[in-house]
Amino acid sequence: AKAVARAPAQLLRALDRLETAGWKFEELRLPSFAPVVQRFNELLKKCDFVLRGESDRNRLQQPTRGSREFSHMLISGFDGAHWAEWFLLRSAVELAKSATIVLEEPRENFSDVDLCWIGSWEEVCGEAQRVSRATATTALGDSLFSEMEMRGGAETAKGFDFLIGTNFSEQAEAITRQCVRYLADEKCTRLGVIFPGSGALPRLVASSLERLEIPHNDGLAHVVPGIFESAEWQAWIELQRAPRLNSFLHFLNALHDPAVVSPKIGRQVFEKVLHESYKEVLLDDLELLREFCGASADDKSQSAAEALRALPFLPARATFA
Numbered sequence: 412a413k414a415v416a417r418a419p420a421q422l423l424r425a426l427d428r429l430e431t432a433g434w435k436f437e438e439l440r441l442p443s444f445a446p447v448v449q450r451f452n453e454l455l456k457k458c459d460f461v462l463r464g465e466s467d468r469n470r471l472q473q474p475t476r477g478s479r480e481f482s483h484m485l486i487s488g489f490d491g492a493h494w495a496e497w498f499l500l501r502s503a504v505e506l507a508k509s510a511t512i513v514l515e516e517p518r519e520n521f522s523d524v525d526l527c528w529i530g531s532w533e534e535v536c537g538e539a540q541r542v543s544r545a546t547a548t549t550a551l552g553d554s555l556f557s558e559m560e561m562r563g564g565a566e567t568a569k570g571f572d573f574l575i576g577t578n579f580s581e582q583a584e585a586i587t588r589q590c591v592r593y594l595a596d597e598k599c600t601r602l603g604v605i606f607p608g609s610g611a612l613p614r615l616v617a618s619s620l621e622r623l624e625i626p627h628n629d630g631l632a633h634v635v636p637g638i639f640e641s642a643e644w645q646a647w648i649e650l651q652r653a654p655r656l657n658s659f660l661h662f663l664n665a666l667h668d669p670a671v672v673s674p675k676i677g678r679q680v681f682e683k684v685l686h687e688s689y690k691e692v693l694l695d696d697l698e699l700l701r702e703f704c705g706a707s708a709d710d711k712s713q714s715a716a717e718a719l720r721a722l723p724f725l726p727a728r729a730t731f732a
Contacts, residue, residue: 422447428495430464467498471505480506487513491524501535514539583615590620643667651725656685656695673718676711684715697722 422444429436436448455461461469484507486500493500504510514529533539574589576582586604593599606613617629638644646662660682663669669678676684688703689695697719705716 423451426451427462427464430462464495464498467496467502471498471502478506479508482508484510485513486510489528490515491522491526491528494524494528497531504535510536512536516541579611579615583612583619586612586616587619587623590625591623594625654697654724656689656697656700659697660685672722673714676714676718680711681715681718684709684711688712688715 426436426448436444481503484503486503489496489500504512512532514532515525529539572589574582574585576585590602590604593602604616606616617627620627621629642665643662646658646665650658650662652658663672663678663681666672669681673681684704685700688700692699692703694700701716701719704712704719707713707716
């Protein structure tokens with residue numbers, strides 16, 4: 412119980428799973444964890460929060476009153492590993508005029524959990540209908556070409572260009588050349604290249620377009636790190652966790668413009684002042700170094716102390732407001 416009190420994340424996830432399954436913690440009969448769970452439930456009630464499982468179950472139990480938010484709903488890719496999303500998926504089905512659930516056909520190595528997942532959907536929506544591979548292939552082919560078009564008796568309304576390459580390099584080169592041909596058309600004002608996912612092919616195509624100096628939005632090939640993946644943000648988080656000399660210098664060096672910390676003192680001078688102060692007090696705590704610099708009559712030390720005072724730090728405890 413003491414270990415759970417210090418790091419309750421595992422217990423809280425277990426409570427969420429229990430709530431999703433419709434169980435209560437009291438049914439487990441674990442009195443040693445009862446104080447922690449009771450305190451957690453009190454905080455939930457005080458903050459007017461609910462666990463995700465309870466929220467999804469309540470949403471499903473709410474009457475729809477005949478309203479349908481979706482005309483057609485397709486649910487695919489879910490199996491026995493997604494029981495946590497069961498009530499949410501059920502709610503989505505209830506809000507749809509027409510819903511189709513695609514389930515993977517049971518095989519010999521299917522677990523009881525997956526079979527239970529399929530059986531639960533059959534209890535809600537009726538017996539599943541098997542779709543043969545031939546039917547799926549025929550439907551896909553008919554959606555692209557009709558029989559008359561395949562026999563050459565009619566012209567297709569849209570043009571299709573099939574490009575074949577033995578490897579990624581040849582495929583990327585073919586895609587790039589096709590882009591150049593499309594862009595040469597005066598009517599082509601915007602061109603989109605769609606890839607099934609990130610990988611070598613989109614990176615090679617993006618590199619080829621860059622080599623030809625063709626402006627493009629590289630949104631998949633070379634993903635630019637967001638603000639939360641930047642070096643400045645990571646250094647800032649580390650500084651908040653441990654406000655000490657090394658973490659502050661790491662944050663200072665990660666900034667593209669150190670003047671945002673202090674326009675009065677340069678980066679090298681700032682580091683020198685802090686290192687000299689550290690040699691005097693032999694402590695790397697930023698608060699102590701700030702007070703030591705503030706007590707000095709040197710202008711550089713005063714500027715360093717002023718910059719450290721202006722540096723915001725998150726409190727150890729605070730509310731959301």
